[in-house]
Amino acid sequence: MRERHIRLKPPLVVSGHYQRYAWTVRSLIALYPRLFFPVVGLKARERSWMIQDETRLVIDGFPRSANNFALTAFLFAQAEMVNVSHHMHAPAQVMAAARKNLPTLVLIRKPGDAVLSWVGRFPHQSLAQALKYYVRYYKAILPLSDKYVLATFEEVTSDFGKVIGHINRKFCTSFTLFSHTEENQEKCFRRIGKNNSPSADRNRVKMSHQDTLSSDKYKSLILEADKIYAEILTVTRQTRSGE
Secondary structure: OOOOOOOOOOOOOOOHHHHHHHHHHHHHHOOOHHHHHHHHOOOHHHHHHOOOOOOOEEEEEOOOOOHHHHHHHHHHHOOOOOOEEEOOOOHHHHHHHHHOOOOEEEEEOOHHHHHHHHHHHOOOOOHHHHHHHHHHHHHHHHHHHHHOEEEEHHHHHHOHHHHHHHHHHHHOOOOOOOOOOHHHHHHHHHHHOOOOOOOHHHHHHHHHHHHHHOOHHHHHHHHHHHHHHHHHHHHHHHHHHOO
């Protein structure tokens, strides 16, 4: 396995109210590939994460759904560098991959855990904003469920080799499986870096929002997010069983 240093930074790393506004705009256009890619592609870093002619795998999902670990563990396992498009956190990326018939891995995490982790990482984001985008993201790609492999946060973080196996079977690829040992997992976390790995400080921020998320104010949004989570899991599991 080759040593690689992977620089992972979330999109739109700016501060305060501007970042909230920027993400709101980004999340709205993320459903429309013809609009999304020209706009977001103005940033060189994100342009490099988009689908290219050399792309052999697409990894995407709602933020804080083990995107960093999936990318790092996948590259860690490969004997040679593989061009992976990643971290767009946009339905447009999955739609584009489906049109090109590219091997695609979509990541998903239970909505409550995902949005709490998001606001823990980016405190300026609101719970309502996160929940609404969670629903929009997975609703948009649900009709494409036969075009990608879906993996839960738990699957990625407990047996990512098995996830790569699902990709190989579905897309007739021959990617090397990740040996999900404690040692390899720790190596991946070190490569990801402390800013993107689990931390006690962010866990405390998440816990401070837990009661808020459980309040009546967010009840309808949580129910809608839980519904789409269950629906997309059911549909993709049916697709996987038919492979």
